[in-house]
Amino acid sequence: MSRSYQTHCDADPGVSDSHEKLIRLQIPEDLGGKSFLDIGCNEGFFCNVAAQRGASRIVGIDFSPPSIALAKERYDNPVIEYRVQRWDALPDESFDVVLWSSAMHYELDPARVIGNVARVLRPGGLFMLECGVAPGSDPEMVMVQRHNDTRWYPTATFLTGHLLKEFSFRQVSGWKAVPGDPIPRFVYHCRHRTPTVLLCRGASGHGKTSFARSFGTNATKVISLDYFIYRISVAKYQHDAVQIYIRDHFRNDDLSSLYEGIDEVGLTEQYIRHLVSGIALSDGSVIIEGYMTDNQANVFARELQGRAFVWEARRLGVSTSNAVPSDADNDIP
Numbered sequence: 001m002s003r004s005y006q007t008h009c010d011a012d013p014g015v016s017d018s019h020e021k022l023i024r025l026q027i028p029e030d031l032g033g034k035s036f037l038d039i040g041c042n043e044g045f046f047c048n049v050a051a052q053r054g055a056s057r058i059v060g061i062d063f064s065p066p067s068i069a070l071a072k073e074r075y076d077n078p079v080i081e082y083r084v085q086r087w088d089a090l091p092d093e094s095f096d097v098v099l100w101s102s103a104m105h106y107e108l109d110p111a112r113v114i115g116n117v118a119r120v121l122r123p124g125g126l127f128m129l130e131c132g133v134a135p136g137s138d139p140e141m142v143m144v145q146r147h148n149d150t151r152w153y154p155t156a157t158f159l160t161g162h163l164l165k166e167f168s169f170r171q172v173s174g175w176k177a178v179p180g181d182p183i184p185r186f187v188y189h190c191r192h193r194t195p196t197v198l199l200c201r202g203a204s205g206h207g208k209t210s211f212a213r214s215f216g217t218n219a220t221k222v223i224s225l226d227y228f229i230y231r232i233s234v235a236k237y238q239h240d241a242v243q244i245y246i247r248d249h250f251r252n253d254d255l256s257s258l259y260e261g262i263d264e265v266g267l268t269e270q271y272i273r274h275l276v277s278g279i280a281l282s283d284g285s286v287i288i289e290g291y292m293t294d295n296q297a298n299v300f301a302r303e304l305q306g307r308a309f310v311w312e313a314r315r316l317g318v319s320t321s322n323a324v325p326s327d328a329d330n331d332i333p
Helices: 018-025 045-052 065-074 110-120 156-163 208-216 225-234 241-249 255-264 268-276 294-303
Strands: 035-039 057-062 080-084 095-101 121-132 141-145 150-154 167-178 181-192 196-201 221-224 285-290 309-313
Touching: 018 045, 018 095, 018 121, 018 167, 035 045, 035 110, 045 057, 045 080, 045 095, 057 065, 065 080, 095 110, 110 121, 110 156, 121 150, 121 167, 150 156, 196 294, 221 225, 225 241, 225 255, 225 268, 225 285, 241 255, 241 268, 255 268, 255 294, 268 294, 294 309
Parallel strands: 035 057, 035 095, 057 080, 095 121, 196 285, 196 309, 221 285
Antiparallel strands: 121 181, 141 150, 167 181
């Protein structure tokens, strides 16, 4: 009889079918040069998979000394470091890929562990979670009697609405029964939430402000470009060329000339960098409304590439450039 929990070869199957689980986890085929953390690595099967797929730094942690001993025996590799430790404190470094598989039901405070995952996961990194999901629509952890013990499992509402609230995620593998466990397993691929920016641009008097305000209650921030440049113009200090230009050329009755002038004097990138500096990775959704030239919009999208998803809302049949704002729609003090 196998002494292993994981299946390391077909001739000696373990308690868990690791090869079938590998298919369900959908670990990226190319991990070249990436760092990989396996939380609850057991006997090292998935650490070895990461090494075979090119990961350059692999850390496997588990609080079972016998399991770690087997991992070192089977998969001794200089790129893999095995640690006997609990997962309430993850390694003090960052990782491109983090795996937590078949283990969350052993943790009484999974929110703390997932919060630590968010801390160590690099921007753009992938968190792969395989866990049991209890039936029920209430946001709760459900106590479940298994064949040999009692464990707690989240409902889907609690998992997606609370435990994974810091992540964007998608379910990549559905319902899977596990022998001895009445709760089916699911696999989720999670990444840090990426802010969504909705750019509502156009001339005044065409309804963009009202449109933006109608969505504003659901946004993290609503930025009015007119107020943005107004505050720069009246500030006590101006620190660079574009701020000085805005101070010297601000006219409440002709803001379009100021916006277009920023392009004409070659200050577009500096202006846009000031604007995007107000968009944080922690923002859920940001609405920006105001007059913006096509050139500024292109630079804006380029500056946020990889940091946020940028959408643009335009009123059909209305040009976003070369239009003159009307005084009636201008409510700057």
